[in-house]
Every structure is written in structure tokens, then in C-alpha cells.
Amino acid sequence: MPEWQRSTLELIVEELQRPIRIDESFDRRVMVHVRRTYARRRRRGVAGLMASASRITHHPVWAAAVAAGIVAVATLGIVRGRQHAPVAEVGHEPVQFVLVAPTAKSVAVVGDFNDWGLNDSALVATNHEGVWSVTAPVPTGVHRYAYVVNGKDWVADPSAPRSAADDFGMPSSVLVVEGSTK
Amino acid sequence: MESSDADLVTRVLHGDVNAYGALVTRYRDRYARYAVHMLGNREDAEEALQDAFTRAYRSLARCEEPERFGAWLFRILVNRCRTSGARRVRRGQTFVHDEGALMNASQEHPAEQTMWREEIERALGELSADQREAFLLKYVEDLGYDEMSEITGVGVSALKMRVMRACDRLRTLLREVHSA
Numbered sequence: 001m002p003e004w005q006r007s008t009l010e011l012i013v014e015e016l017q018r019p020i021r022i023d024e025s026f027d028r029r030v031m032v033h034v035r036r037t038y039a040r041r042r043r044r045g046v047a048g049l050m051a052s053a054s055r056i057t058h059h060p061v062w063a064a065a066v067a068a069g070i071v072a073v074a075t076l077g078i079v080r081g082r083q084h085a086p087v088a089e090v091g092h093e094p095v096q097f098v099l100v101a102p103t104a105k106s107v108a109v110v111g112d113f114n115d116w117g118l119n120d121s122a123l124v125a126t127n128h129e130g131v132w133s134v135t136a137p138v139p140t141g142v143h144r145y146a147y148v149v150n151g152k153d154w155v156a157d158p159s160a161p162r163s164a165a166d167d168f169g170m171p172s173s174v175l176v177v178e179g180s181t182k
Numbered sequence: 183m184e185s186s187d188a189d190l191v192t193r194v195l196h197g198d199v200n201a202y203g204a205l206v207t208r209y210r211d212r213y214a215r216y217a218v219h220m221l222g223n224r225e226d227a228e229e230a231l232q233d234a235f236t237r238a239y240r241s242l243a244r245c246e247e248p249e250r251f252g253a254w255l256f257r258i259l260v261n262r263c264r265t266s267g268a269r270r271v272r273r274g275q276t277f278v279h280d281e282g283a284l285m286n287a288s289q290e291h292p293a294e295q296t297m298w299r300e301e302i303e304r305a306l307g308e309l310s311a312d313q314r315e316a317f318l319l320k321y322v323e324d325l326g327y328d329e330m331s332e333i334t335g336v337g338v339s340a341l342k343m344r345v346m347r348a349c350d351r352l353r354t355l356l357r358e359v360h361s362a
Binding site for chain 2: 008009011012013015016017018019020021022026027029030031033034035037038100158159
């Protein structure tokens with residue numbers, strides 16, 4: 001290759017490799033779209049479940065639940081089955097707890113509604129390809145709860161508001177259970 | 183300490199939407215360069231880049247190697263630039279030289295340097311989209327042919343041919359400018 005050709009190419013590349021800066025407002029525009037997508041998913045009850053949301057709807061059990069009219073509590077990202085969930089006592093509403101934990105061996109739900117599982121009343125979740133879920137009747141009102149992963153790791157629900165006062169010094173989340181409007 | 187891509191991706195997948203903002207900031211400028219050179223104007227480039235980021239967010243669960251989020255995002259961006267370029271061709275538009283795309287050069291370099299850069303951008307616009315893509319990936323983004331093949335889905339031999347033709351064309355187009 002003649003010397004002048006090589007140097008021309010080098011000059012071209014050197015020029016094209018100079019950084020091009022995008023205004024920081026670009027980040028805000030992107031995040032507006034991202035937050036809209038996130039909000040839509042929360043309304044569908046799949047916030048924080050991007051990895052498995054599509055798989056849920058393809059699983060026969062989940063597909064039946066979706067077809068049955070699952071309703072999401074938009075402010076919490078908790079899915080509530082109003083019609084086909086386990087029958088709840090009066091003053092209780094069925095609440096579905098969902099956590100993505102692909103590597104977990106077990107997931108349980110503890111909260112003030114089951115005395116934090118202190119008497120072996122922890123709600124044991126079922127694994128759906130890394131998406132752990134359990135549905136249980138919970139009294140109407142405001143509750144604090146958390147997930148216990150592998151029987152020892154206490155984690156707050158990443159898609160729900162954190163509780164200001166964590167029980168036992170452990171992280172926990174806030175759940176608001178409203179009475180049925182039926 | 184700065185969070186790794188894998189950490190940020192995991193946080194996003196668990197509902198921490200703000201963690202995605204850190205990924206946007208991390209890759210915004212790095213990939214803007216490719217989009218601007220590929221599409222020839224800042225407006226289309228930002229649109230393609232924004233589209234790539236939002237698509238990546240929606241499909242984040244399909245990012246099989248979170249530690250390589252950047253490479254995965256770049257593949258999406260390359261595809262978005264292809265789509266954007268094809269759409270522009272259908273609209274009958276040609277490669278547009280945009281002063282905005284050269285803003286940084288204008289601010290940081292003397293006038294002759296800006297003129298040289300403008301000529302390079304014009305010459306890039308003379309290349310076919312395939313040749314421009316191959317040239318930018320090889321020489322500007324500094325990718326190997328195997329990586330380029332993985333990103334574009336085009337065979338290595340074909341890519342080498344495109345790069346060679348792009349180089350020849352650029353040399354021809356810029357010979358007079360450079361020797362002037």
C-alpha cells in the first residue's frame with residue numbers, strides 16, 4: 001500500500017474516532033420511555049418481572065389465571081386474583097406474591113399477616129421457571145411483608161414500596177389490601 | 183465504585199428502573215458516534231439511539247450475558263441504524279450532511295480541521311450503506327471480523343470485501359482534499 005494511502009486512511013479514522021457528545025437531555029428522553037414501559041408493566045402486575053413476564057402467560061396455569069381476569073394493584077405491583085384465586089374469608093382478599101429469583105432453592109412470604117412466619121405459617125411459594133409465586137388471603141388493611149429466600153436471606157419486594165420501619169432490623173415492603181368492590 | 187453492567191442489569195430486572203439510567207449514561211456518547219456517522223445526521227442518530235435503548239429495556243430479559251450488555255445493545259443499535267437508513271431510502275432522502283453532527287469538531291478544531299471532517303462525512307455518505315457499516319465497524323469501532331459477522335449476520339469474506347471497497351472509495355473521494 002503506498003504511504004500516502006495508508007496515511008489518508010489513518011487520518012480518516014483518527015477524525016471519525018473523535019468522540020461525539022449527546023446532550024444529557026437525551027438520558028431524560030430515554031428514561032421517560034423506559035418509565036412509561038415500567039408503569040405499564042406495573043399496571044399489568046409484572047413490575048420487576050421482565051425476565052419472566054412473557055413466560056408466565058405461556059405457562060398453562062398462568063395462562064388460565066390471566067384468562068380468568070387477574071387484576072393488578074397498580075401502586076404496588078402485586079397481582080390480585082379477584083375471581084379465581086383461593087376463596088378468602090370475609091375481610092380478606094386474595095393476594096398473589098411474586099418474586100423473580102432464578103437461582104433460589106426456596107422462597108417464602110412472611111409478614112405481619114402471618115406473624116412473620118414465626119409459627120411455621122410462612123407462605124411457601126411455587127417455582128415457575130425462576131418466578132416464585134404464592135396466592136393467599138390477606139386481611140384488608142396495610143401490612144408489612146418480605147420474602148425469605150433459601151430459608152435465610154430476607155429481601156424486600158423490589159417492586160413495592162419499602163417499609164420505613166423494618167421489623168427485626170430486616171428489610172420489608174408495604175402492602176395495601178383494599179376491600180373488594182363487588 | 184462504579185457498578186458493573188451485570189449489576190445494573192440485575193437491578194433493572196428486579197424493578198430498579200433508575201439503574202437503567204446509569205446504563206444509558208454509560209453508553210450514550212460511546213454509541214452516538216457510530217449512529218451519527220452511519221446515518222449522517224444527529225437527529226436520525228439520536229432517534230435510532232433512543233429506539234435502541236428503549237428496545238433494549240423492553241427486551242432486557244433476553245440479554246443472556248448481562249456482563250456484555252454493551253455489546254448486546256450495540257447489536258440492537260446497528261440494526262436500528264439499518265432500519266432507519268432503509269426508511270430514509272424509501273422516503274427518497276439521501277445521506278444528509280448535518281452541521282449539528284459536527285458540532286464538537288467545530289468547537290474543538292481549527293477551521294481546516296472542520297473542513298476535513300466535513301469532507302470525510304460527505305465521502306462516507308457516498309458509500310453504500312453496507313460499505314459504510316463495514317468500514318465504521320472495522321476501523322472506527324475497531325471490531326474484529328468475527329465480531330462484525332456476529333453483529334451483522336454477514337459472512338467474514340463479504341465483510342472484508344466491503345471494507346476493502348469502502349477504503350478504496352474513500353481514498354479516491356478524499357485524495358484531492360488530503361493532498362490539497
